[in-house]
Each structure stands twice: as C-alpha cells, then as structure tokens.
Amino acid sequence: MNPARTASRPLSRLLRPVSNARTAFRPVAWQLNRHLHEQKPSKAQAAAQAVAESSNPALSFPCLDAVESRSQTLSRRSSSGPEPSYTSGKHQTFHSDGPLLLDWGGILPEYDIAYEAWGTLNDQRDNAVLLHTGLSASSHAHSTAENQKPGWWEKFIGSGRAIDTDKYFVICTNVIGGCYGSTGPSSKDPANGQRYATRFPVLTMEDMVRAQFRLLDHLGIQKLYASVGASMGGMQSLAAGTLFPERVSRVVSISGCARSHPYSIAMRHTQRQVLMMDHNWARGFYYDGVPPHAGMKLAREIATVTYRSGPEWEQRFGRRRADPSRPPALCPDFLIETYLDHAGEKWCLEYDPNSLLYVSKAMDLFDLGQDHRTRINKVREENVHKLEKLAKSGKSLDAATGAADLCTLTLPETPYQEQETTAEASPGNVTPGKIPSQIEPPADLVAGMKPMASIPTLVLGVASDILFPSWQQREVAETLRRTGNRNVTHIELGEEKSLFGHDTFLLDLEGVGGSVKDFLG
Numbered sequence: 001m002n003p004a005r006t007a008s009r010p011l012s013r014l015l016r017p018v019s020n021a022r023t024a025f026r027p028v029a030w031q032l033n034r035h036l037h038e039q040k041p042s043k044a045q046a047a048a049q050a051v052a053e054s055s056n057p058a059l060s061f062p063c064l065d066a067v068e069s070r071s072q073t074l075s076r077r078s079s080s081g082p083e084p085s086y087t088s089g090k091h092q093t094f095h096s097d098g099p100l101l102l103d104w105g106g107i108l109p110e111y112d113i114a115y116e117a118w119g120t121l122n123d124q125r126d127n128a129v130l131l132h133t134g135l136s137a138s139s140h141a142h143s144t145a146e147n148q149k150p151g152w153w154e155k156f157i158g159s160g161r162a163i164d165t166d167k168y169f170v171i172c173t174n175v176i177g178g179c180y181g182s183t184g185p186s187s188k189d190p191a192n193g194q195r196y197a198t199r200f201p202v203l204t205m206e207d208m209v210r211a212q213f214r215l216l217d218h219l220g221i222q223k224l225y226a227s228v229g230a231s232m233g234g235m236q237s238l239a240a241g242t243l244f245p246e247r248v249s250r251v252v253s254i255s256g257c258a259r260s261h262p263y264s265i266a267m268r269h270t271q272r273q274v275l276m277m278d279h280n281w282a283r284g285f286y287y288d289g290v291p292p293h294a295g296m297k298l299a300r301e302i303a304t305v306t307y308r309s310g311p312e313w314e315q316r317f318g319r320r321r322a323d324p325s326r327p328p329a330l331c332p333d334f335l336i337e338t339y340l341d342h343a344g345e346k347w348c349l350e351y352d353p354n355s356l357l358y359v360s361k362a363m364d365l366f367d368l369g370q371d372h373r374t375r376i377n378k379v380r381e382e383n384v385h386k387l388e389k390l391a392k393s394g395k396s397l398d399a400a401t402g403a404a405d406l407c408t409l410t411l412p413e414t415p416y417q418e419q420e421t422t423a424e425a426s427p428g429n430v431t432p433g434k435i436p437s438q439i440e441p442p443a444d445l446v447a448g449m450k451p452m453a454s455i456p457t458l459v460l461g462v463a464s465d466i467l468f469p470s471w472q473q474r475e476v477a478e479t480l481r482r483t484g485n486r487n488v489t490h491i492e493l494g495e496e497k498s499l500f501g502h503d504t505f506l507l508d509l510e511g512v513g514g515s516v517k518d519f520l521g
Contacts (some may be wrong), residue, residue, distance in 0.1 A: 002126045003202065012180070013074065017376040018081065022404065024220075025152045042053075059329065059330060060329075060331075061330065061331055062331055063332060063341065064331075067294050067297070068295060069295075071280070071290055071293070071294070074290045074291065074293065087182065088114075088138030088140045088147075088180040089140060089146075089147035089149055089175075090144075090146040090147045091114045091115065091116050091139050091146075091147070091180075091181050092114070092115050092116060092117070093102070093112050093113070093114055093115075093141065093181060094112065094113045094115060094214075094215045094218055095110070095111075095112050096110060096112075096113070096211070096214055097110050098110070098203055098214075099387055099390055099391075100176075100207070100210065100211060100214075100344060101380065101383060101384065101386065101387055102201050102202070102203060102204070102207045102381060103203075103204040103206055103207055103376050103379065103380060104201070104202045104204070104376075105201070105204075105379060105382075105383040105386070106200075106201020106202060107386055107387070107390060108176070108183060108201070109190050109191065109390065110183075110190055111176055111182070111183035111211065112181065112182055112183050112187070113173050113174070113176065113181075113182050113183075113211055113212065113214075113215050114138070114139045114173065114174040114178075114180055114181025114182045115139050115171055115172060115173040115174070115215060116139045116140060116141070116142075116144055116147075116171075116172055117169065117170060117172075118144070118157055118158075118165045118169075119165035119166070119167075119168050119169045119170050120165075120169055121169040121219070121221070122169070124224065125220055125221050126223060126225060126249075126361065127167060127168050127169050127171065127225050128168070128169045128170075128171060128216070128219075128221045128224050128225055129163055129168045129170045129171070129224065129225055129226045129227075129228055129520075130171050130172075130173075130212065130216070130224050130226070130227050130228070130240070131153070131157075131163070131170055131172040131228050131229065131233070132172075132173075132175075132212075132227070132228065132229030132230075132232070132233030132234075132236035132237050132240075133152075133172065133173070133174070133175065133229070133232070133233050134152075134230065134232050134233055135231065135232045135356075135359055135360060135363065136347075136351050136355075136356070136359075137152050137174075138152075138174050138178070138180035138181070139172045139173050139180065140152065140172075140173045140180075141153040141154075141156075141157060141170075141172040142154055142157040142170075146497070152198055152506065153506070155509055155513070156509065156512075156513050156516070157170055160511070161513065161517070162512075162513035162514070162516040162517045163228065163516065163517075163520065164517070164520075167264075167520075168226075168520070171215075171216075171219075173212055173215065175208040175211075175236075175359065176203065176207065176208055176211045177200070177355060177358045177359045177362065178204045178210065178352075178355050178359065179351060179352035179355040181188060184196075184200065184352065184354070184355050184358070185197055185200040185284065185352065185354035185355055185357075186287065186352045186354065186355065188339050195285075196289050197283075197284040197285045197286075197287065197354060198283060198284030198285070198354065198357075200354070200358060202358070202361065202362075202365075203358055203359070203361070203362040204362050204365050204376075205232075205235050205236050205239045205362055205363070205365075205366045205403075206239050206365070206376075207362070208235055208236060208244055208362070209239045209240050209243055209244075210243070211239075211246070212240075213243075213244060216247075221505060222247065223246075223247050223248070223249060224240075224247060224248050224249060224250075225249050225250065226248075226249060226250040226251070226252060226520055227240040227241060227248050227250070227251050227252070227521075228251075228254075228516065229252070229253065229254065229256065230253075230254035230255050230256065230505035230506075231254070231255050231256060231467075231502065231505065232256075232359075232363055232370050233254075233256070234253035234254050234255055234256020234257070234259075234468075235253075235256045235258075235363065235366050237251050237252060237253045237256065238251065238253050238256060238258060238368060238449075238452070238476065239366075239368070239453050241451065241457070242368055242430035242448065242449060242451045242452055243451075245451040245452060245454075245455060248455060249455070249460070250455065250456050250457070250458075250519070250520070251452065251455055251456070251457040252457070252458045252460075252516055252520075253457065253458070253459050253460070253473075253476060254460045254461075254505045254512060254516075255460070255461060255462055255465055255467075255468045255473070255502055255504070255505050256468060256472075256473070256476070256480070257366075257468055257472040257473070257476065257499040258364070258367075258368045258369075258445055258448075258449060258472075258473070258475060258476045258479060259366060259367040259368060259369060259372075259445065260363055260364050260366045260367065261464075261472065262312045263467075263469075264306075264363070264364075264467055264468065265364045267302065267306050267467065268360040268361075268363060268364055269364075270302055271299035271302050271356070271360065271382070272299070272301070272305055272356070272357050272360060272361070274295050274298040274299050274357065274359065275292055275295035275296060275298075275299045275353055275486060276295070276357070277295065278292035278293075278294050278295030278296075279292075280292040280294070280295070281295060281353060282407060284357075285302075286353070291349065291353060292353050293348040293349055295353065296344075296347070296348040296349075296351070296353050296356070297344035297345055297347075297348040298344060299344075299356065300343055300344040300347045300348060301340045301341070301343060301344040304339075304340055304343045304344070305340070306466060306467040306501075306502060307467065307502045307503045308499060308500065308501045308502070308503055309464035309465070309466065309500060309501030309502075310464075310466075310477040311495055311499040311501055312464070312499040312500055312501065313336060317334070317335040317336040317339065317498070318335075319334065320334065320335045321333055321334050321335065322334070322335055322337075322338050352488075361417035367448075368445060368448045368449055369442070369444040369445045369447075369448045370444050370445075370447035371444050371448075373448050378474075383447075390425075426521065436449075437444040437484065440478075441475055441478050441479040441482055443444075445475075445479050446479055446482045446483055449480060449483055450478050450479060450483045452483060452485060453480075453484045453485045454487075455483065455485070455487075456488075456489075456519075457477075457480055457485065457487065457488050457489070457490070458489045458515065458516070459473050459476045459477040459480070459488065459489070459490045459491070460473065460491045460492075460512065460515055460516075460518040461473030461474065461490075461491070461492045461493070462491070462492070462493045462498055462500075462501065462504045462505075463492060463493060463494045463495050463498075464495050464499055464500065464501045464504070465501050465502045465504065466501060466502070467501070467502040468502060470492050473492065474490065474492070475488035475492065489519060491515050492512045493508070493512075497511050498511055
C-alpha cells in the first residue's frame with residue numbers, strides 16, 4: 001500500500017458508484033469503509049500518531065470524515081441562502097386567515113395546509129376519505145398530473161385499489177407543524193416576517209385534526225365517508241372520531257394507538273436528544289446557516305431501528321459484513337450498519353429538523369383518556385381570551401396577551417429514582433407482573449373514547465411491530481367495544497403474514513390493503 005498514492009485520491013473517487021449489480025445497493029458508507037486503511041488521516045488522527053510510536057496504528061473514521069465534509073459543503077452553500085429547501089413537489093394549498101387556538105395555549109394567527117386529492121367528490125359530498133400521514137410524510141400519497149412522482153401509498157390508492165378512486169374522493173394533507181407546504185417551524189411568522197423556528201407553539205394530534213377539518217369546511221364536506229390513517233395517522237384517525245363523531249362515518253386505524261406508551265415515547269425522546277445536541281441545531285435557529293444534518297442522520301437511524309422488525313432483518317442481513325475481506329471497523333461494517341447509515345444519510349436533508357421535534361412531541365402527548373381531555377379542555381377555556389384580544393389588536397400574540405407565554409419547565413435537582421409500586425398505586429389498570437395484552441382497558445380511556453361508540457371502526461395491528469406493538473391495537477379495539485360499539489373489526493397480521501414490522505402499512509398490499517378495501521366496502 002502506498003500512503004502517498006492513496007492519500008491523493010479525491011473523495012469523488014472514493015464515492016464512485018459500484019458497477020457490480022450484486023453490490024449496487026451498497027451505500028456510500030460501505031464504499032468509504034472499503035477504503036478503511038487507505039484514507040488520508042484526519043487532523044486528529046495525525047496528531048494522535050505524532051505523539052509517539054504505538055503498538056498499533058490509529059483507526060480511520062471515514063464515516064466521520066464524510067459528515068465533516070458535508071458540513072463544509074453546506075457551510076459554503078448557506079452563504080447563498082437557506083439550506084436545504086424542503087419540498088414534495090406541486091400541491092394545493094388551503095390558507096386560513098382565521099387564527100387557530102392550540103391545545104396548550106399557543107396560537108397560529110393564520111396558517112396554510114398543503115393537500116392533494118384524487119377521485120371525484122360526488123354531488124352529495126359524502127364520499128370523501130381523509131387520509132392521515134405518518135410522522136414525516138407529505139401530502140403526496142399518490143401521483144398526480146402535476147406531480148407524477150410515486151407517492152408514499154401509491155399502490156394503495158387508485159381505481160379498484162384499497163382506497164378506490166372510482167368510489168371515493170381521497171384527500172391527504174401535510175400536517176401543521178410539518179415542512180412540506182403546511183405551516184410549521186420553518187414558516188414565517190406573520191407578526192414579524194421571521195421564521196418561527198422554536199418560537200413555534202407546542203402541538204397536539206388534535207390541533208392537527210382541527211386544522212384539517214377547517215380544510216373540509218372550505219371544501220364543503222360536512223361528513224367524511226371515512227377517516228383513514230396508519231402510524232401517527234392511525235392516532236389522528238382516532239382523534240378525528242372522538243373530536244368530530246358527527247362528521248365521521250367510519251374510522252380506520254392501522255398500527256396506531258389510543259395513547260402513547262413509554263417505549264415509543266422513549267425512542268422519540270432519544271431521536272430529539274441527538275438532534276438537539278448537534279451544535280448546528282443552534283436552539284432551532286439554523287435556517288440561515290448549516291442545518292443539523294449529523295443529528296438528523298442519527299435520529300433517523302434510531303427511528304429506522306423501530307420501523308422494521310427483527311425477523312425481517314435476520315433474513316435480510318443476518319450477521320453478514322459489507323466486506324468480509326477487510327478488517328473490522330468502528331464505522332459501518334456489518335450490512336445492517338451500512339443499511340442504517342444509508343437510511344440516515346438519505347433522509348438527513350429531506351425533512352426539517354424542527355418539524356421532527358414538534359411533530360414527534362405531539363405524538364408523545366397523545367392521550368384519548370377522559371382525564372387528559374378534561375385537563376386540555378380547561379386549558380383551552382383559559383386561553384380563549386387570546387383569540388379575542390388577537391382579533392382586537394390585529395397584532396402579534398405578545399401584543400394581544402401583554403406578554404409572551406414562557407416555558408417554565410425546570411429539571412429536577414435530584415435524578416429520578418425507582419419507586420416500589422403496588423397494584424393500587426399503579427396508573428390506570430396496569431398491574432405489576434401482567435403483560436399489557438392481559439390488562440383491561442382503563443375506565444378513563446373507555447370514557448374518553450365514548451364519542452366513537454356508534455362509529456364502525458377497523459383496527460389493524462402487526463405482530464412484528466415493535467414501535468406500536470399489536471397489544472396496543474387490541475387495547476383500542478377492546479376499549480371501543482367497552483364503549484358499546486358493536487361495529488369494531490380487529491385484525492392482527494401475524495409474523496407468518498408480515499415480517500416488516502411497523503412499516504408493514506407501507507408495504508403489505510394484501511394484508512393491509514385488502515383489509516382496508518373490504519372494510520370500506
């Protein structure tokens with residue numbers, strides 16, 4: 001090996017495409033890993049090697065070099081404008097001049113909702129299906145004449161498909177808080193013309209649904225044929241049924257839940273933490289500089305671990321390494337590592353980091369229990385005056401209320417310590433020693449979902465899902481039955497039918513698509 005020769009190789013050569021069909025899928029990280037011992041040492045490595053002769057040479061870290069290189073590139077680009085631009089292509093936009101009061105007291109003086117539609121709205125305007133998205137999806141669920149790029153549910157929507165556009169008028173929106181055309185942290189605050197950034201107010205699933213129903217009002221749709229959603233969309237679909245039971249004829253909730261549980265909250269927390277600890281996040285005010293792409297990449301890698309299943313990965317990757325002929329490395333080395341690296345790299349500049357923070361937090365806050373709803377309704381009542389003052393002042397929220405609502409959350413001085421719990425002290429009906437699938441639905445949740453007692457509902461879960469385990473869908477179905485709902489269809493796809501984990505709703509045309517088609521009729 002000639003260090004002088006290999007050190008002079010340009011990065012573009014190291015990133016050259018792999019021509020062999022068998023290895024064409026391998027991501028950038030694998031190609032970098034292939035040249036593990038042929039990289040020019042970084043400044044840190046050079047310093048380490050210069051200290052003294054050691055028993056072993058210092059390792060190379062091409063994965064970190066790639067991140068540093070991208071930061072330098074983005075830094076140069078930022079001088080000519082914000083980087084990057086988040087877009088999903090052409091879509092329609094609904095603009096609401098009226099303010100929207102949010103559950104936790106924030107206000108959007110005005111807002112946009114990006115949406116797309118397929119099929120034809122009938123004369124009675126009663127064949128509309130509202131399709132709710134997952135966390136990071138745009139309104140582009142299916143291709144259109146204006147945007148022919150395949151959508152995220154391309155094969156589920158269309159003539160004769162799961163959601164039949166010969167029968168239904170399908171509407172899909174980008175949620176408020178998002179970055180694909182709807183008002184979110186990257187949007188400009190009408191009060192000062194500056195981007196909201198982390199001045200954007202905290203959101204809930206119900207806030208997103210209320211905004212969607214204003215769009216329905218605009219379209220002249222008084223009652224939906226169905227509210228359909230998967231993952232976060234499954235949560236929103238249930239929220240629509242509880243908030244507007246008189247306006248929803250059917251509900252489909254796929255791989256969702258009626259309240260967020262500790263595991264999924266914990267996973268989203270770690271994603272937010274690695275993002276916020278990226279120094280480029282800059283407390284959310286990064287729009288005129290370098291975006292926190294490294295934090296976003298790591299956040300996506302964590303998320304990807306929860307989206308797919310162990311059984312699928314066992315078959316797909318096993319313990320195979322990307323290049324067994326090379327020595328092990330601390331950078332991506334096993335095939336599963338290179339897959340995660342690729343997933344994070346591909347996505348880190350496609351979604352606004354602040355949107356990830358706000359939308360994922362809204363998922364954590366989701367709870368259809370009556371106690372939570374009573375508390376939120378009280379908070380809303382206490383903040384209604386803001387709308388009145390805003391209407392009179394015609395100015396910003398600060399001018400309307402006299403002062404900004406500041407976050408008063410403080411961290412405890414002493415760390416959390418485990419406490420012994422008894423069955424009587426446990427929240428809800430959670431009994432120590434019992435698995436969730438054996439637990440009776442808490443009375444609080446039954447009361448909270450009572451508005452859906454007469455709405456036919458399809459609840460679909462997947463046994464291999466680790467993010468929204470199938471017991472959570474069983475909880476939704478059983479809770480609805482306890483409300484007196486006699487039209488609950490509960491389907492659980494076992495591992496013999498689907499190994500794709502949480503992402504099954506994106507991939508399984510037969511199990512998921514067929515069930516939705518049968519239920520809609």
